[in-house]
Amino acid sequence: MKNRIGIFCMLVFALLGAQAQQAASSVAKQVIEIVSGNLKLTLMVGSDNRLYQLGFGDAEKKILLPSVLPSREQEFLPPYGNGVITESAIQATHTDGNTSTELHYVGHEEQSVSADVRQTVISLRDPAYNFFVDVYVKCYQSAGLMEIWNTIRHDERGGKVVLYRYASASPLLKASSYWLTQFNGKYKREATLEEERLGEGIKILDSKLGVRANQFRIPSFILSYNHAAKENEGEVFAASLKWAGSFQLAFEVDWNKNLRVLTGINPIGSQYYLERGATFTTPAVLWTYSKKGKGETSRKFHRWAAEYAIRDAEKDRPVxxxxxxxxxxxxxxxxxxxxxxxxxxxxxxxxxxxxxxxxxxxxxxxxxxxxxxxxxxxxxxxxxxxxxxxxxxxxxxxxxxxxxxxxxxxxxxxxxxxxxxxxxxxxxxxxxxxxxxxxxxxxxxxxxxxxxxxxxxxxxxxxxxxxxxxxxxxxxxxxxxxxxxxxxxxxxxxxxxxxxxxxxxxxxxxxxxxxxxxxxxxxxxxxxxxxxxxxxxxPSDNTDPLSRIKIQWGFGHFFPASTISAHVTRMGKRHLKLAIDVALSGAFGIDLALDKATPEERAQLAEGVRLYKENLRKLVMHGELYRLVSPYEHPLAALSYVAKDKTEAVVYLYQTMDGKVSSVHLDGLEADRTYSLREINLPEGAVSRFTSEIRTGKEWMEKGVANPLEKQFESAVLELKMID
The missing domain is CATH 3.20.20.70 (Aldolase class I)
Incomplete structure (x- = not known):
């Protein structure tokens, strides 16, 4: 009897599965999966020919096909005026005055740009007009980044199509809650981190400045699932728009708790009259994803930048x-x-x-x-x-x-x-x-x-x-x-x-x-x-080293140290050692009157230059960044650069205010290899308060470095070397 019941249940489940599969196949004409490292974008062409998004995030997550057509809010590039009631990505007025747009799937193709780079182009068209949108998704596999942009053109008779909105991308995210990190700040307070939980409705970060439009915030952001972004844990997205002009970053949480993220040129005062046969290209936006916190997204951006985004990445930046x-x-x-x-x-x-x-x-x-x-x-x-x-x-x-x-x-x-x-x-x-x-x-x-x-x-x-x-x-x-x-x-x-x-x-x-x-x-x-x-x-005309700690900390979330010019100056009248130690963590330079410096100051600067050129430049320019202690949470800022082969590292400690962080846990080392530690860039005659020790990478990461610093303006630079 039990066997018969079991067989019956199996038949029922099989029948239900077959029915679900048949229902899913009836609403999905085609599924398009685009993968870059551990980031996957899953799209579906519905039976109504619209392009829907089924997933964006963890490449290992299995995406199930829906049994009914998704709601219009799940369109990948939602157009204005024909049923979509959330924020639209594309808004145009056609040559006959029609203010609505409909986008249907025409086809797509995948192209191999190089061994590491693949590009997918998805063609969409308004079924009632000769109005075309091509979506480009370029995947950098080794870095795990996606670069997304669109082109818009038309072949409508009777004049020009007016473009009012033209987002570069508008992916949907799905979680129980979302946390946004932006990088704002006026002149001399650049790249200040500000975090908040997104509630239902729309949050807009923008610039209307036209030229040098990053004055009050950069067009980059971090999104974290379910809690504020952490350095080494949690699901985190990081994105950056490739545009120097007025931009808009819009984050809309709808009534179903979906988060739509629209990025691109600010549409305010920017309607574009598109000639017949002409093509409008949006700036690209870069996306990456991590299941291990924002530290990994930063390193992904840095690797991608060194390979694809900055000039002569391997060339030494001159002192x-x-x-x-x-x-x-x-x-x-x-x-x-x-x-x-x-x-x-x-x-x-x-x-x-x-x-x-x-x-x-x-x-x-x-x-x-x-x-x-x-x-x-x-x-x-x-x-x-x-x-x-x-x-x-x-x-x-x-x-x-x-x-x-x-x-x-x-x-x-x-x-x-x-x-x-x-x-x-x-x-x-x-x-x-x-x-x-x-x-x-x-x-x-x-x-x-x-x-x-x-x-x-x-x-x-x-x-x-x-x-x-x-x-x-x-x-x-x-x-x-x-x-x-x-x-x-x-x-x-x-x-x-x-x-x-x-x-x-x-x-x-x-x-x-x-x-x-x-x-x-x-x-x-x-x-x-x-x-x-x-x-x-x-990074800033503010070269006070105390301020530069946070400024350079902020920019480092997206830009590698090789690109961040860091100069020793007298601004703030800080200790020269602090000014040198802070500048040594970027593209090192000096901006002060050497002919008015004392012999002792010139000697101190010369030692900093020597140390940078002989010991640190290669690590800072090409090493992997690990943020260890945040100045937003503690009286200490600590960061390190670890060589890609893990054989050496440099650690920077900056005391931003009075207070004690007793130990600093390192990161990025080989757990089973042995490293020696010593303090460098000590003033002449000074004795290090750090104990020169030899430990395994695991011990340095789990037990940490005992930190004697506790007074504002104190700083230290530590060197680690693999010894076996």
Missing amino acids: LLNNWEATHCDFDEKRLIGLFDGARQIGAELFLLDDGWFGNGEFSRDDDKHGLGDWQVSAKKLPKGLSYLAKQASKRKIGFGIWLEPEMVNPKSELYNLHPDWIITQQKREPILGRHQEILDLTRPEVQHYEWQVIDQTLRPNPGISYVKWDCNRYVTQPGSAYLPAQEQSHLLIDYNWALYRLMDRFAKGFPDVMAMLCAGGSGRIDYGSLQYFHSFW
Whole structure:
């Protein structure tokens, strides 16, 4: 009897399973799985031809097909006006005035870009209009990153289609609760972490600044399931938009507790009138995922950046001396050459001449009110020219770099007097200045030509220049163009940034041997769209080491240390050791008046330079970052870089306030190998308070390093070496 009941139950379950499978097959025409490392995107073409998302996250998670069509809220790229009632990803008005869009699946193809990179292109079309959207998903398998963007085009008769919304991506996440980490902060307080739990409704993080639009927050974020993001545990997503212009990051939790994440160009004031046959391309957004906390997502971004996203990742970033804090715009050849001598004496590899080297007569660049736009070398300050300075630097076996701000103009300049219509401003409005300057309209072909000439005519006649600091010191407050037609004024901030990328690309290709730092009044332009043309960026004009600890901590969540310029200065009047120790954890440099430093200070700087070049640069530039103790939770900040082969590591400890963290647990070491530890960069005559020990990697990670620091401004640098 029991056997008969068992057989009956098996038959019932089999029948139900078959019915469920048949029901699922009746609603799913096709399933598309896209996998990058441990991140999987699962899409389904429904029987209604719409493209639905079934999953986004853990690649090991099995996705079951639904037995009924999903709700419209699960469309992968929800369009506006025909049934979708949540935030839309695509909104357009067609040439006949219809404000609705419907997107149906047409087909898809997979392409092998390289052994490590695969790209999937999914084609969608409005069944009632010749309106097309292609979704691109590029997968970087070794890094576990997905890069997603769209292209939009149309072949509708009767004029232009108006695009109002055009998200780069809009994946759905599913959990019981969500925590968002953003990186905000005004000038001199950049990359500040702020965490919150997302409630039902929509949360928008955006920028409307147009140019150097990252001033108050960067277009990067972290999402964690069920609790605030932790360093080494929990499900975490990290994403970063490749766009230097106005952006919008929208997080909508619906009534079913689904989280829709829409990222892309800010649609406010940016409707785009798309010509028949033309293609509109959205900037790409990068996504990665971890089941082991946000530390792993950071390392994934860093590995990807080194392989695909930054210039000359394997090339050493030079130890440079910048003259800005020493001289501002007040210098001459004799003073600069004196600084060259100081740079050579402490072992620096490059001298970077900052603002103030150009402009003549009444427009001499003696302050920030004059000369911007007039890029002729100052005959008063530098009568022998830039090549003379480069040769003098070369004689001292150091490189020579220059500061440029090609996008800007002072009203008190020859250029402005000749071409007042070249600036970005609104008609019938009094121009608003920012830092005594205006922005040149890069949508103009003649401005594009002019800005290339600024770069080309500075570098080509002076081949001794081996480094450029590209600055941008204001954002857009009056987005109007005297060049664009009246109906295309809303194109300005979009077309400007695409033109800017073309200019940056031309610079990088035209001068492949010239290294470059990206700057924008601090970190106003820190995005992977821009960084692909540069070697490093300037995180903040705030170089107080106490502030820089958190600033560099924040940026390190997405950007590798090789890109984060970290300079020793006198800002904050801190202990020189703290300033050096903080700068040693990034792309090391110095920005102070060496000719006014004491012999003891110069010796201390020289030792820091030597230590960086001989011991630390390789680790910092190419090692794996592990954040050990957060300054947001403790009076101590601790981080380390571990060599990829695990044979060595460096640990940085910074006491941000009075208080005690008794031990620091290391991470990323080989558990069964043995490591020695010693403190380095000690002031002359000082005795280390750290015990030089030999332990296994497991012991260092489980028992930790005994930490004697407890007073604000104390710091230490520790070196670990594998000894067997």
